[in-house]
Amino acid sequence: MNGNRQLHLNAFLLGAGHHGAAWRRRGSPLEQLGEIGYYERLAQSAERGLFDAVFFADGQSAGDVGAGPRWFLEPLTALAAMARATENIGLISTVSATFYSPFHAARMLASLDHISAGRIGANVVTSMFDAEARNHGLEAMPGHAQRYGRAAEFIEVALGLWDSWADDALVRDRAGFYADPALVRPLHHEGDHFRVEGPLNVPRGPQGRPVLFQAGASGAGRDLAARYAEGIYAVAYDLPSAQAYYADMKQRIAAAGRNPQKVAIMPGLVTYVGSTAAEARAKQDRTDALLPTGESLTQLGTFVQQDCTGWELDAPVPSLPPAAEFTGPQGRYATILRIIETERPTVRQLLGRLAAGGGHCTMVGTPEQIADQMELWFRSGGADGFNLMPPLLPDSLDEFVDDVIPVLQRRGLFRTRYTASTLRGHLGLDRPAAGAPPNEDDRSSRLTAS
Incomplete structure (x- = not known):
């Protein structure tokens, strides 16, 4: 580099x-x-x-x-x-x-x-x-x-x-x-x-x-x-x-x-x-402790597009469809699947993981x-x-x-x-001339004023 x-x-x-x-x-x-x-x-x-x-x-x-x-x-x-x-x-x-x-x-x-x-x-x-x-x-x-x-x-x-x-x-x-x-x-x-x-x-x-x-x-x-x-x-x-x-x-x-x-x-x-x-971990834990689990389950439901309110907090996360079958926003869902695959968290642990930044x-x-x-x-x-x-x-x-x-x-x-x-x-970007592509090395065509 x-x-x-x-x-x-x-x-x-x-x-x-x-x-x-x-x-x-x-x-x-x-x-x-x-x-x-x-x-x-x-x-x-x-x-x-x-x-x-x-x-x-x-x-x-x-x-x-x-x-x-x-x-x-x-x-x-x-x-x-x-x-x-x-x-x-x-x-x-x-x-x-x-x-x-x-x-x-x-x-x-x-x-x-x-x-x-x-x-x-x-x-x-x-x-x-x-x-x-x-x-x-x-x-x-x-x-x-x-x-x-x-x-x-x-x-x-x-x-x-x-x-x-x-x-x-x-x-x-x-x-x-x-x-x-x-x-x-x-x-x-x-x-x-x-x-x-x-x-x-x-x-x-x-x-x-x-x-x-x-x-x-x-x-x-x-x-x-x-x-x-x-x-x-x-x-x-x-x-x-x-x-x-x-x-x-x-x-x-x-x-x-x-x-x-x-x-x-x-x-x-x-x-x-x-x-x-x-000290940093304690700061995170104190903030996580303020999180209401009911509201967090509702938010999780918007990410995975299903009702999570009945999920048992200290049990493993229930099985979720693979990303290829998910029709909602892809980025957050793929992240949740990766957290589950990597950490095998309980529902409570997943909520804490998503509490700041959603994964x-x-x-x-x-x-x-x-x-x-x-x-x-x-x-x-x-x-x-x-x-x-x-x-x-x-x-x-x-x-x-x-x-x-x-x-x-x-x-x-x-x-x-x-x-x-x-x-x-x-950002290290040049000021584009009127009608130029999105950066100076872009060879793709686009609409220009005419």
């Missing part, structure tokens, strides 16, 4: 933390979750740690409101404020291709790219649950193939809209044109899912285009990521599963005619940091021990970086920034200062 490579790190911000019981602990920021200042402070902490970006997931339904805070502020709105409270860190939001129109999404993201001076990214998803569909006039979610076909066309149209203004379109001649009409071109798109005339009503942003992320685990999701993603969020329970996903995605990216080295693969990472391994990699120990594991994954073809999922906010984020980041820096694995001012710069 190139000795000059360094880790990419995003901070995944979620309520009071990613642990299902984070909000229940004494002193949690429960009362602050509706205050933009809370999220601004989290972004400032991640920026102090020189992270590439902060990231918000999103959903289109309330879920079980009694089980704890799932969503609060709409993320694109929140990022507008957070952009004004930070200077360098990237700002990424999930955007659903199933429920947004490409013009609407492209306009908001281009606006945010201007507001943030070039720090915006979008994680394009197809969404999961029928409850979300019913909030958008649908009886149920469209089929898997239809959602991914729509997502691919959604991305194509968004790229075309962002490119519909040339970089030098703005003339700003008070005696003549504001913009050169010849350099602002309509799209004239007519596809299976969208008809979009264009052009976009926002000039091209500082990055040219917002950075595109994807998190596909199914075959169709992986193919979509291989074609378009400039960063990929992954679910990997252990190093072998991370290596398998990493190798498969790098091969798919190359097969799509793109440069695999230009696409960072970032598994989710939950960390419990302590001055000793025993993402969990590292528990001293700063040096966690840095050891991160370096192993990085140097062994398991990750280009990580999407940090702090189990307890703000505590776990601050501990990582204050204790783990310095170890990574001493080892030359992470930056000691920002050397760029845009998200593309943090």
Whole structure:
């Protein structure tokens, strides 16, 4: 591996933390979750740690409101404020291709790219649950193939809209044109899912285009990521599963005619940091002890698509269908199967394992021990970086920034200062020219403004 490579790190911000019981602990920021200042402070902490970006997931339904805070502020709105409270860190939001129109999404993201001076990214998803569909006039979610076909066309149209203004379109001649009409071109798109005339009503942003992320685990999701993603969020329970996903995605990216080295693969990472391994483990155990088992069984049921409420807590996990027969979201389910196969846990143990991050990699120990594991994954073809999922906010984020980041820096694995001012710069991506493919080495064709 190139000795000059360094880790990419995003901070995944979620309520009071990613642990299902984070909000229940004494002193949690429960009362602050509706205050933009809370999220601004989290972004400032991640920026102090020189992270590439902060990231918000999103959903289109309330879920079980009694089980704890799932969503609060709409993320694109929140990022507008957070952009004004930070200077360098990237700002990424999930955007659903199933429920947004490409013009609407492209306009908001281009606006945010201007507001943030070039720090915006979008994680394009197809969404999961029928409850979300019913909030958008649908009886149920469209089929898997239809959602991914729509997502691919959604991305194509968004790229075309962002490119519909040339970089030098703005003339700003008070005696003549504001913009050169010849350099602002309509799209004239007519596809299976969208008809979009264009052009976009926002000039091209500082990055040219917002950075595109994807998190596909199914075959169709992986193919979509291989074609378009400039960063990929992954679910990997252990190093072998991370290596398998990493190798498969790098091969798919190359097969799509793109440069695999230009696409960072970032598994989710939950960390419990302590001055000793025993202290870190005790911190995890105290948090796990706050988890209500009934609500956890209900959540597990959403992951495996069956009623788990009657499962005996101290018995082995009942037999589950193989992944090939499962029709729900593939990534989380495959992780659950791997945990069961590897650890043979009881139901109670599985609930604890899923409590923070839902089966993402969990590292528990001293700063040096966690840095050891991160370096192993990085140097062994398991990750280009990580999407940090702090189990307890703000505590776990601050501990990582204050204790783990310095170890990574001493080892030359992470930056000691920002050397760029845009998200593309943090990720080592060039600013694309209007009409160019998703990265400079991409030989595949796509729609362009015309």
